Amino acid sequence: MTEDRMALIELAEKHADGDLLRELGELVLQRLMDAEAEQRCGAGRHERSEGRVNQRNGYRERTLETRLGTMDLRIPKLRTGSYLPSFLEPRKASEQALVAVVQEAYVKGISTRKVDDLVQAMGMSGISKSQVSRLCEELDERVEAFLNRPLEGPWAYVWLDATYLKSRERGAVSSQAVVVAVGVSSEGRRETLGMAVGPAETEAFWTEFLRSLVRRGLSGVRLVVSDAHEGLKQAIAKVIGATWQRCRVHFMRNALAHVPRKQHSMVAAVIRTAFVQENQQEARQQWRETADKLRERFAKVAELMDSAEDDVLAFMSFPKEHWPQLASTNSLERLNKEIKRRSRVVGIFPNNAAIMRLVGTLLAEQTDEWQVTRRYMSQETLARVLSKEDQANLLPQSEAA
Numbered sequence: 001m002t003e004d005r006m007a008l009i010e011l012a013e014k015h016a017d018g019d020l021l022r023e024l025g026e027l028v029l030q031r032l033m034d035a036e037a038e039q040r041c042g043a044g045r046h047e048r049s050e051g052r053v054n055q056r057n058g059y060r061e062r063t064l065e066t067r068l069g070t071m072d073l074r075i076p077k078l079r080t081g082s083y084l085p086s087f088l089e090p091r092k093a094s095e096q097a098l099v100a101v102v103q104e105a106y107v108k109g110i111s112t113r114k115v116d117d118l119v120q121a122m123g124m125s126g127i128s129k130s131q132v133s134r135l136c137e138e139l140d141e142r143v144e145a146f147l148n149r150p151l152e153g154p155w156a157y158v159w160l161d162a163t164y165l166k167s168r169e170r171g172a173v174s175s176q177a178v179v180v181a182v183g184v185s186s187e188g189r190r191e192t193l194g195m196a197v198g199p200a201e202t203e204a205f206w207t208e209f210l211r212s213l214v215r216r217g218l219s220g221v222r223l224v225v226s227d228a229h230e231g232l233k234q235a236i237a238k239v240i241g242a243t244w245q246r247c248r249v250h251f252m253r254n255a256l257a258h259v260p261r262k263q264h265s266m267v268a269a270v271i272r273t274a275f276v277q278e279n280q281q282e283a284r285q286q287w288r289e290t291a292d293k294l295r296e297r298f299a300k301v302a303e304l305m306d307s308a309e310d311d312v313l314a315f316m317s318f319p320k321e322h323w324p325q326l327a328s329t330n331s332l333e334r335l336n337k338e339i340k341r342r343s344r345v346v347g348i349f350p351n352n353a354a355i356m357r358l359v360g361t362l363l364a365e366q367t368d369e370w371q372v373t374r375r376y377m378s379q380e381t382l383a384r385v386l387s388k389e390d391q392a393n394l395l396p397q398s399e400a401a
Contacts, residue, residue: 143360154220203231280316
């Protein structure tokens with residue numbers, strides 16, 4: 001208590017004529033977070049205790065908008081697991097984005113019965129256009145800042161995928177492609193690199209999207225993981241020039257499309273034997289033997305395996321510790337499911353800007369969560385993938401010299 005009293009006295013003296021309440025609020029919330037972190041660890045800072053179950057690992061900066069103004073918080077980080085203060089509402093911003101989209105649809109008179117019922121359940125009847133505009137403007141600024149931020153440092157691995165949402169453009173409802181890029185930083189943490197919305201996954205659309213990432217600083221890419229969309233493949237070769245990994249989950253779906261349903265399990269199990277080999281050479285040998293075994297009964301599957309061998313097994317040229325993450329776009333698939341779940345409430349978006357608002361906010365929050373969870377890959381194994389030039393760029397100027 002003595003330490004807290006001294007801090008309060010210092011605040012009172014320092015801000016006698018200033019914003020004392022805001023600084024006081026920061027102090028109280030900081031003490032609350034430290035107390036919660038100590039409870040998670042089972043011991044205080046620097047305390048030796050048999051009951052300790054975790055350790056502190058520095059802080060991460062975050063601002064909190066309140067009625068007293070913007071508070072600068074230092075949220076404790078833990079060595080194991082993640083910590084979110086109890087007074088911060090997870091996904092609060094994405095819920096605001098969802099409300100904004102529903103409100104906009106409601107005000108424009110194009111909502112479905114389901115959306116109309118939801119609006120009334122939220123107690124938002126009589127929402128004015130000016131209120132909707134203010135909320136949308138605030139969220140759009142956040143999303144734009146996140147999606148246009150500079151991409152610093154090398155990004156050894158990039159995952160690309162698309163999902164489709166319905167939007168009302170020029171008075172007609174159509175499916176819009178929502179493309180998302182996720183990368184791993186040199187620190188081994190995942191980040192959403194960018195997103196775009198367009199009418200279709202054409203080569204031109206993918207090319208412009210990838211060029212926008214390069215303009216923002218995307219570099220050092222060694223492997224790009226995606227499905228086998230022809231336009232996307234050509235865009236990757238043209239803009240990034242990295243090795244391409246064909247998502248093995250998508251490949252398996254394509255292969256099983258040529259197999260009777262009763263044989264799906266058997267054929268899938270046989271193909272997967274290549275993925276459990278110790279190295280790429282043995283995997284290639286197993287792959288070819290499997291294709292020959294299936295050729296008589298499932299000729300189209302064998303032909304597909306012949307043409308896809310290099311692309312499906314490309315991930316095995318990289319460190320074995322990374323294989324589970326590189327073989328497919330599973331991490332992006334989970335993100336797409338969350339996007340679908342949130343957008344299902346809206347049904348039909350009033351325009352593409354509404355899609356950017358909701359999905360962009362969700363991606364920003366997911367990136368924040370990735371920053372406080374365990375690393376996706378270790379820095380030591382990533383160092384084996386990055387070039388000497390990339391590694392030199394990560395060092396301070398004195399060390400690099």
